Amino acid sequence: MTVIVQPTGVSAADVIAVARGDAQVEISPAAVEAMATSRAIVDGIEASGRPVYGVSTGFGALANTSIAPERRAELQHALIRSHAAGIGAPMPREVVRAMMLLRVRSLALGRSGVRPVLAQGLVDLLNHDLTPWVPEHGSLGASGDLAPLAHCAIVLLGEGWVLGKDGSRLSAAEALRTAGLQPLELAAKEGLALINGTDGMLGMLLLAIADASHLFAMADVTTALAIEAMLGSERPFLPELHSIRPHPGQAASAANIHRLLQDSAIMDSHRDDLAHAVQDAYSMRCAPQVAGAARDTLDFVSVVAGRELVSVVDNPVVLPDGRVESTGNFHGAPLGFAADYLAIAASEVGAIAERRVDRLLDVTRSRDLPPFLSPDAGVNSGLMIAQYTAAGIVAENRRLASPASVDSLPTSGMQEDHVSMGWAAAKKLRIVLDNLTSLLAVELLSAVRGLQLRAPLAPSPAGRAAVAAVTPFAGGPGPDVFLAPVLESARAVVSGPELRAAIEEAVGQLR
Template sequence: MSTVTIRSTGITPADLLAVARGAATVVLDSASLDAMAASRAIVDGIEAAGRPVYGVSTGFGALANTFVAPERRAELQHALIRSHAAGVGAPMPREVVRAMMLLRVRSLALGRSGVRPLVAEALVDLLNHDVTPWVPEHGSLGASGDLAPLAHCALVLLGEGWVLGPAGERVDAADALRRVGLKPVELAAKEGLALINGTDGMLGMLLLAIHDAAHLFTVADVTAALAIEAMLGSERPFLPELHAIRPHPGQSVSAANIHRLLQDSRVMDSHRDDLAHAVQDAYSMRCAPQVAGAARDTLDFVRTVADRELVSVVDNPVVLPDGRVESTGNFHGAPLGFAADFLAIAAAEVGAIAERRVDRLLDVTRSRDLPAFLSPDAGVNSGLMIAQYTAAGIVAENRRLAAPASVDSLPTSGMQEDHVSMGWAATKKLRTVLDNLTSLLAVELLAAVRGLQLRAPLTPSPAGRAAVEALGAIAGEPGPDVFLAPLMEAARAVVAGPELRAAIEREIGPLG
């Protein structure tokens, strides 16, 4: 079991993955504890002086001008958490909630939120005891950050609300804390607000999506190369000198991947000097690196945005080292919402061009002598005909999901919060687009492998052989129709997992 140390300088994307998807233990270093204690001393001084400061001695949102008496300020913080835990819908996945909690600890540990160290330590205890709050999917507008989702997390610290049970069921938070030996926390001034004001849900989902997209975009090069090989396509459009004259970095990487994946193939050798072979392949084949490469460049931009956010203070108000407490707008999720929408567009197009290659593979008039729908006995059998229907339906859904959420806004809180980012919605739908892309690449993988199997006795490239071996163990040889859904689920697991890429890289070296 690994350990993730949260420092006053923040955490890394790898830290987040280790906690969100793994079982890493979380610890706070001494510098972060000192930074929080120093920040808290400033808030205590404000309390003692009786100065009106937003979030410390006033209400929130449209109630920012309402002064709260000292004896009711702890009550104010508890009431804030209860009232803001107003989400509805199905629970968010465990990995998203754990990512959100870790990022909230990171935010507090930067020492600009004015909370006692024990508040951050209480969140760490939830992570280390695998107590995952039940966070409904609807409720956040992306400003002031992810208020409702974070409030559902904070409510568990108070011994209230719900947590996810072992089978995903809803469990009473007080019972869950009791079972692992944890006690509820009594919040002091400013601490409730500090627990819920920030972009942690959006950023957590974006970081998880970045990791998944990086893997899927490389797999997309693999499935494209396999489909091109099965359709007797040309490797010449992927020559490096043709991409050097249009120097988009991602395009060059994808082209290099596809070119290398197509080497040492008897299938490719069979038609390289055939004068009857098509002079130019269809766009879905020839332009694969232009689309996948643009997606890679989009991912690089999104990664830059996320890296900046990982070192950002997104609370409001913030406690500055010189003793000032200032209101900010850093909780606004526009940077993350824009980035998520951009990546969703790119991922949707990677899936869309993959579906076009699937359609060509199945069409007897365009697949260069492969049987209709990749069935050796088409007519009685339908082969992969309906798998392409499924892919087409998913492409249509991804097009709808690629419509940006970040251009939408609805005013709230008596017009005090009159422009919101919808960043939570943008990052949440991005996860769906990437899950859909996994399915689309699975259909292309299955179709390409069927195509390569039907080219026998010609042997495919090393990448093709690895794919045929991986899928052949699941799908067998081409033959009579079988129940397709389990094969497609198995292909999804191959696309999502690391084994196929690892097998290919053992043969041809690392892919970009």
């Protein structure tokens, strides 16, 4: 697959394809023309001698410092070197690739006043699989992701580091030589155009949106499996009960769960049992209300990210009429708020899943399942400690759900006196979603064990698909086994596409 960068930008699917699918990248002729036209305006301004921020002046608190013409190229190189000041472990390859493509997108919009060769330099890094070493700490989401983007930009200069295949840190100069690429010499404004903007936090948010979309569907799956294993009722998920509270995410989640519970001998076994509970616990009955609210949150976040994908976030911007104007479009508040909101929602999807796990393991509430889902409880502890692990992860997610975007520390001599912390918000969102994967893995394993213990009653088609996916690595009810590798395999089932595909083949596409 090849992603073509147009002067109108790129799509979320393009970002995922480059970040995770290693798609090649090309710049369209129209985007090249847009950049060249914008660059001609900057060249004219520089020739005129009038002061323009980032072209003939310093940066940040040094905005009133005039820079002599013969030192303006030096200014741009110094900017990149000084701003590549991050520290800590490297960001994952997929994040850096997303960030680089989004910076190409930003330049290709034709409002940054750079030569096309600059965008092509980033494209060459992507197409030669050269991933800059971008430390995890450095961005405040103030003038966007200055430090992370500077760590990308410095590689274009033949300086800094790239990320080795084994996670090692390699010399950028040597990596460029090996790939047959030449370092770039920056012209006026180009250093600033490489680092001003929200590309890092937007890249992480787009990756998170893709992950959350899948995980929220899988949460409906594990919910239905747990309800089936606990002899719950499907009646709370009838469509007429959700049309009277018309939140779209709630209706979608309820429809998924109701469909997943059909054609089950386990469900049929107690449908007409008058002794059965009139109402299931909230963690079962109210699952669509929680998961649905998370889906609606995801829809909102997707809208925000979509707007940012067509936004000009550089500063200053070069307008078609020849003006160069300072903006605040680099401020990451929209993305920081969105990332924090989605982290809260994903945290609660995991929290309610852990409550269902606890019910499955508790002999007083699981409706005749053995203690901790072990047929020989006492000598064996079954899944007792898996629930401990889930509880610890829920507690961590609660801490991570505390919003980063309400924090601010002034920088740059009080010039940047309010910052968004959007990078931190997006970074912790990724952790919350990874934790959600683990929580759903524990619920999947627990629910499948419960379904196995209901034999000889046959589970639903979704239940049969889940049992078939989990049994090869988890076995059936029996003596205790080393659980860590079982849980890791369950994580892979939750995060991967195979189980969802098998279930959808049996019951139809999930919403």
